[in-house]
Amino acid sequence: MPTNPDIQGCIDVWGYAAATGSWLLGGWVPWTDGVPPQGFLTVSLRFAPEDGGDGGEVSGDALVVATSRADLFGRGVGILLHLPASGLRSGALLSATLHLPGDAAGPAPRMQSIPDTQRLSDRVLSDTLARSLPGQVGEWADRLSEVLARRGFEQQDTLDRLGDRCAFRIDEAIRCGENGVLLDGWLVAAPSGVRAVRLRCGLRSTRLSIGNAAAVGGMRVARPDVLDKYGRALGSHDVRCGFVLFEPHGFEPGCVPFFEIEATGGEVAYARLHWSRLRGLPAIRHALGHLSPRYNDVPRCFDLLGPAIEQLNLARLEPERGYREMMFGAAPAQPRCSVIVPLYGRVDYLEVQVAFLAGGGFAHRHELIYVVDDPEIADAAVHLADTVFRRFGVPIRLLLLDENHGFAPACNAGLGIAAGEAVCFLNSDVFGLEPDWLDRLLSRLDEAELVGPLLLFEDDTVQHGGMGFETVPELGGWWFPTHPGKGSRPDGAAGLSFHPAITGACMVMRRALALELDGFDENFVIGDFEDSDLCLRAAERGARCAVDAGVALYHLERKSQASHEHGWRMNLTLFNAWLHQRRWGARLDVLCDADPVPGALEAVS
Amino acid sequence: MRSEMRGPLRCLVISHSHPRVLHGGSEVASYSLFERLRAEPDVEAAYLGCSRGAMHARSGPSITQPFPDGSFLYSLGEFDWFRFANRDMRFVRDFRALLAELRPDVVHFHHYINVGVEAFHHVREVLPDASIVLTLHEMLAICNQQGQMVTRPDGKLCTRSGNVECARCFPEVSPADFFLRRAYLGRFLALVDRFVAPSAFLARRFVEWGLPEERVEVLENVPAAFPAPGKAATLLGIAGSDVPAARPGGNGLRVGFFGQISELKGMDVLLDAAKLLDREGRTDISFRIHGDHTTQPQPFQERFRRRIAKAGSNLVFEGAYRNEHVDALMRDVDVVVVPSVWWENSPVVIQESFRNGRPVLCSNIGGMAEKVVDGVTGRHFGVNNPRALATLLTDLADDPAGLDALRRGVAARERPDSFAAHLALYRGLRAGPGTGPDVTTGGAALAGTA
Structure with missing residues (x-):
């Protein structure tokens, strides 16, 4: 005592x-x-x-x-x-x-x-x-x-020392920021076989939340393939022996990192850390590839891994972004509006969009900027822009990005060279069949600061008529955008209706406002939620978002983006939702509770 | 304001091909129109054809004049076959230059393939006062299955296109893309002042699809000049008239098939009917098949050859024929069969049969059924029904008086002067107030969904 x-x-x-x-x-x-x-x-x-x-x-x-x-x-x-x-x-x-x-x-x-x-x-x-x-x-x-x-780590893997107690592998160790690492791997251990796994570097020693300890700091991942191979020999039945975890402060400059696996008996083995070659989107894709969190796992997952994705995205966009601009014809020196269209994947939409802009005086009043956000289609886009300009006489400014950056960076690049008094962010799969749709939207800018059209599917049902928000229990109970009326026949109402947000698929505003907002927030990766975020930021400055139901465009929204299939793309949406929730959760709690039927807050004709 | 009334009528006829490149029905129709126009005293006519091959292509210019008749030929560049979009930049330059040089009052397109639907836009831009006329051939704008409105792959007759319906035939294409296809075509077809359909059937289909009815006119194609009785014709006993040669006695009923030998042309229907009659021992009914099968898909070619080899003695496959021989060959049969299992528009073979005094037996659908008056200039039988065709043939073989009545019907048929009608159409367009579409509407009305 x-x-x-x-x-x-x-x-x-x-x-x-x-x-x-x-x-x-x-x-x-x-x-x-x-x-x-x-x-x-x-x-x-x-x-x-x-x-x-x-x-x-x-x-x-x-x-x-x-x-x-x-x-x-x-x-x-x-x-x-x-x-x-x-x-x-x-x-x-x-x-x-x-x-x-x-x-x-x-x-x-x-x-x-x-x-x-x-x-x-x-x-x-x-x-x-x-x-x-x-x-x-x-x-x-x-x-x-x-x-x-005990002798220290001598640059050698000594895992075979513990071969009867565990098998351990890091599939990818992805560098995140200065001192962080995202680890994707697995550990199969005999019952009570492993006491701790540590990431060590210089004087740093970080115990990782894997193995027999409850995975508090990481996400466990089912790896039946691994269990198949090692489970029987080690007497383990834990199929969730995989893990993805983020360690933000694992490293010391100039020191060699390694893993220390301590058996329950105190014996220690070492494993070298091999840095992954993955960077940028492939790294993000890999990090999110194995996970399928649902319900309350969702916030936990992204509170743990979200910061890593943020770091990876930041590093992706950090370098000086290269682009080339090509001009086909001469746009007006002082355009009323700059239409900014990011192009990704399919290039042929450009032909149809411009065909419908030709002949109505568009070329004399507005400028058209295509931002090619896909190096693979760059040559095809240059060629098509040339033939389209020659056929239809609508000048095109073509901005070719060196890499695929995603919707927000592409729009912002277009915004950076835009000369219009106003800008119109337009998806490449949105088609206005009436030649004056843009002028009609612009004429509404005195009544609302952000204006969009009614968007229809090809079967004339509503694709978008203003954005609302709802919480989705399956997805962590976070706020997600909704599109009231989607898939229904238009209700025939004309005039402006005001909404908490409108889609970025077609959105008109004064360029000064777009610049004041710094365009879309590039922390949203590839393309999700940045439109809602922009609208909510604009609303903080008193701006109003409205849909003019009298102007109808077609939006051939691709089905792949709408599907709720698991996989990295869905998880990326969740990452964006996590960012959005951190920023706007509290605001939306107030806004949407006050308005139980999101959307159509107020209507004027 | 339309162009001044003085001076000759300037016409530019544009064909998706050229009779010197491909000797098909619509090429001949457009060229005949051009020749007739050229022969008119107060008309100046020019002809622009197209070639998909590199045979006549020159580096640099896309439009050349390789033939002694002075007609123009466009050698194709990059072309999108789904939306009929012509992405060839040389064409834009050369076609616009040609328009500016010729300054036609009327630009009459036969078809929109190869030149591309944007050609209407070029005409509007270069010559705002010119009238645009378009003769519709197949239903290509309506149907991506070679414009045949026959389902893929099961070959059923189709009556209505639609984004979802079309994507069923083409699962690799999304309904959204069919929407865009129609929107794109509609955007440019809206620039056309007058659509000419060689059959009421075709006109109806296009109006149902969305063309404004008031701009659609039913006018038969201008027929090729009937060959003058030259030396060869005299030797074959052909006179340059409509009077049919007397039917040689004792030969029974001689049934002819003329044209492309393909599945859609109903070759299997014909062969099945022949087989039925052979089994029934009707040696008095014999079949002669004239046409080419070598451009068809391999499986069809093999099946056709197999069936011919096993066919009864009542059937002879005569092989391909040259167009200038068609009259002689037709006069050697008693009736011509058109057993197509697709709609057809206005098959040239029907006109050819009639001018040789031969009644036509055809499937009871579409343009065929319209051009052959049942019981007057020929007979209809149920489409894709070999038994019905066989029965019809037995009836005719057993009733020579009935056959004679049909011949008289053919001889007495109405023969509207389609060339005069074309000329009247042009003059009306030049004289009349601008009935054409407002360019600024951009064709949205046409481009809307079905």
């Missing part, structure tokens, strides 16, 4: 052992009778503030060995302690507290540093502790003895 709480023990030696990636301590705690504290105990180390900053605490499961010390005259026991944890602390160790298991009475035994206790390093430290061990018997002493004798 610990005795008088005012009497505290003392830390004699301490330091960080790089080979084992752990804090090692030697000292004593007051202890008069009973079984002394031993085995795996939660230990907290308190450090002095570093360079004037906060101090801090490191805590975790430590291997503790109690030793008998004649110099304590029965008032205490010697303590040797091994705490695997990150070693990034430059401040002095102030104290160590041993948290006894829940039913142990009395205050936690504590050791304090005396002011001139030196931080020892590595070998000296291990040797010092090792000298205290002889004469000690028992499992914990043996284990510590093994730890102290």
Whole structure:
């Protein structure tokens, strides 16, 4: 039992052992009778503030060995302690507290540093502790003895040492930002076979939430293929042995990262970390490929992985973006409106769109900007733009992006070169069959700041007549855009109707407003939610969104985008929804509760 | 304002092909129109044909004059066969230059393939006052299955196109794309002042599809000049008249088939009827098949050859024939059969039969049934029904008086002067107030969904 709480023990030696990636301590705690504290105990180390900053605490499961010390005259026991944890602390160790298991009475035994206790390093430290061990018997002493004798990671995979207890593989280790990594892999372990898996780099040691421990920090993934191969031999039935997790601070510059797998018995094996070559969209696609979260798994999944996707997208868009502009014919110097159309995948829509813009005076009043957001179709787009210009006489500014960036960056690139007093963001699969549709939408800009047309499917049913929002329990209970009336026959109402948001498939606003809003937010990857976000940001500045039902265009929305199939594309939508929810969840709670029937807030003719 | 009334009527006839390139019915029809126009004293006519092959292509210009008749020939470039969009940039330049040079009052298109539907737009832009006339041939705008309105792949007769219906025949194409196809075609067809349909059937189909009825006119194609009785014709005993040669006695009923030998032309119906009659021992009814099968899909060719080899002695396959021989060959039969299993428009073979005094037995649908008056200039039988055809043939063989009555019906048939009607149409368009479409509507009305 610990005795008088005012009497505290003392830390004699301490330091960080790089080979084992752990804090090692030697000292004593007051202890008069009973079984002394031993085995795996939660230990907290308190450090002095570093360079004037906060101090801090490191805590975790430590291997503790109690030793008998004649110099304590029965008032205490010697303590040797091994705490695997990150070693990034430059401040002095102030104290160590041993948290006894829940039913142990009395205050936690504590050791304090005396002011001139030196931080020892590595070998000296291990040797010092090792000298205290002889004469000690028992499992914990043996284990510590093994730890102290352990050689560090020597750039070699040593997983075969634990071959009878686990199989471990990282399929992709994708770099996210400066110090982060997204890990996609699996671990099949014999029951109670693995104690911990750590990512280590220099003095950093990060315990990963995989294996037998509940996957708190990562998403578990079913890997029947892996279980098939290793499950029988290892006696594991856990099909969800795969994982995807994000560790935002795993690395130290200049140090080699590796994995440390600690078996329950204390034995350790190492695995090298091979960086994935995946970058940008393929990396995002891979990261989201194995997951199919539903219901309350959805927020957890994206709270964990969302920041990684954000980092990957940021890195994707960060480099100087290259583009070329080609002119076919001369657009008016001061166009009334710049129509900005991102082109991706299918190029032939351009021909039909322009065919319907020809002949109605469009060429004299407005400019047409196609942003080719797909290097694979660049040549075809150049050729088609040329023949379309020659056939129909509508000048085309063609902006060719070096890479596929997605809807928001493509629109923003177009916005960057637009000269119109107004802009119209238009999807390539939206077709106005009446030549004056644009002029009619523009004439509404005095009544609403963002104006869109009624969009119809090819069977004359409504595709879009204003956006509302609803929560979807299956998808984390987040707010998702709805399109009231979609698939129904138009109700025949004419005139403007106001809505919380309108689709970006066809949206007209003054260019000044678009610039003030910085265009679409590029954090939304590829194309989802950025239109709603833009409308809600505009609304914060007092702008109104409206649909002019008197102007009907056709939107041949592709079915692939509408399907709720699992897979990375669906997860990307969820990522965008996560961003949208973080930004607008609270606002929509208020807005949409106040208006139980989203959409059609108010109608004027 | 329409062009001034003085001066000759300038006409440009445009065909999707050229009789020197391909000697088909519509090529001949357009060229005959051109020749008749050229012969008129107060008409200036020009002809622009098309060629898909590289035979007459020159580097640089897309429109050349390779033939001594001075007609123009456009050698095709990039073309989209789904929307009939002509993406050839040389064509835009050269066609517009040709229009500016010829300045026709009337541009009469036979078909829109090869030139592309944007050609109407070019005419409107270069010559805002010119009238645009379009003769419709197959139902290509309506139906992506070669304009035949026959379902794919089961070959059933189709009566109505639609985005979803068409995507059933072409699962690889989405309804949305069929919507765009129709919208695109409609956007340019809306620029046409007058549509000419060689049959009321075809006119009806196009009006149902969306063409404005008031702009559609039923006018038979201008027939090719009947060959003058030259030396060869005299030797074959052909006189340049409609009077049929007397039926040689004792030969029984001689049944002729003329034209392309294909599935849609109903070759199997004909062969099945022949087989039935052979089994029944009707040696007095004999079949002669004239035509080419070598451009058909391989499986059909093989089946046809197999069937011919196994056919009874009542049937002879005569092979392909040259157009200038068709009259002599027709006069060697008593009736001509047109057993097509698709609608047909206004088959040239019916006109050819009539001018040789031969009654026509045809399937009871579409343009065929319209051109042959049942019981007067020929007989109808149920489409795709070999038994009905066989019965009809036995009846005729057993009733020579009935056959004679049909011949008299053919001789006495109405023969409207389609060329005069064409000329009247042109003059009316030139004189009349602009009945043409308003360019600024962009054709939205036509492009709307069905």
